[in-house]
Amino acid sequence: xxxxxxxxxxxxxxxxxxxxxxxxxxxxxxxxxxxxxxxxxxxxxxxxxxxxxxxxxxxxxxxxxxxxxxxxxxxxxxxxxxxxxxxxxxxxxxxxxxxxxxxxxxxxxxxxxxxxxxxxxxxxxxxxxxxxxxxxxxxxxxxxxxxxxxxxxxxxxxxx
Numbered sequence: 001x002x003x004x005x006x007x008x009x010x011x012x013x014x015x016x017x018x019x020x021x022x023x024x025x026x027x028x029x030x031x032x033x034x035x036x037x038x039x040x041x042x043x044x045x046x047x048x049x050x051x052x053x054x055x056x057x058x059x060x061x062x063x064x065x066x067x068x069x070x071x072x073x074x075x076x077x078x079x080x081x082x083x084x085x086x087x088x089x090x091x092x093x094x095x096x097x098x099x100x101x102x103x104x105x106x107x108x109x110x111x112x113x114x115x116x117x118x119x120x121x122x123x124x125x126x127x128x129x130x131x132x133x134x135x136x137x138x139x140x141x142x143x144x145x146x147x148x149x150x151x152x153x154x155x156x157x158x159x160x
Contacts, residue, residue, distance in 0.1 A: 003027050003096070005103050022050050022104055027096075042093065046100070062097035066090035071132075071139055074098060085153045088137035 006024040011017075025043040029036040042062070049058035067090070074095040075087040089095040130151065131141040138152035148157030 001027060001029060003099060003103070005100065005107075007107060020107055022055060022100075022107075023047070024050065025100065038093075039096075042096070059097045059101055063089070063094045063101075065093040065097075067093075071137065075102065077136060079153060085136055086138070088133075088139070088152070090132075090137070 133150040140152040147159035
């Protein structure tokens with residue numbers, strides 16, 4: 001599966017120049033299977049949101065979608081010590097919104113933020129099961145020595 005995002009140059013009122021704005025989204029998944037129709041529908045709605053000027057809000061709402069199939073791994077984040085750790089999302093919808101936000105950021109900033117999808121070397125492909133981590137989103141928070149501890153990224157939460 002792949003995602004196509006079309007951009008259009010538009011005048012930027014404060015900068016005085018042109019910026020590229022996403023205007024259309026397409027993910028070719030076919031419309032015959034019921035399980036994939038939500039993707040086609042979501043892409044059409046995102047295209048309408050982009051043309052209406054409220055794309056950021058629509059993507060933020062998509063990032064909040066959760067489901068019972070379990071978390072989806074996409075992208076990575078850098079911990080304060082420089083370690084790159086995988087990023088987990090509550091659903092495929094949330095992961096797609098994250099991917100679109102990265103595409104838009106790369107296009108407008110020129111910055112490259114590679115999404116590491118494969119497991120990092122030296123780490124297990126799946127973290128130890130637990131509650132959702134506030135920092136990386138992995139379902140890997142357990143109680144360790146009286147404190148909430150994420151087995152995926154090392155986040156240390158409340159103790160007591």
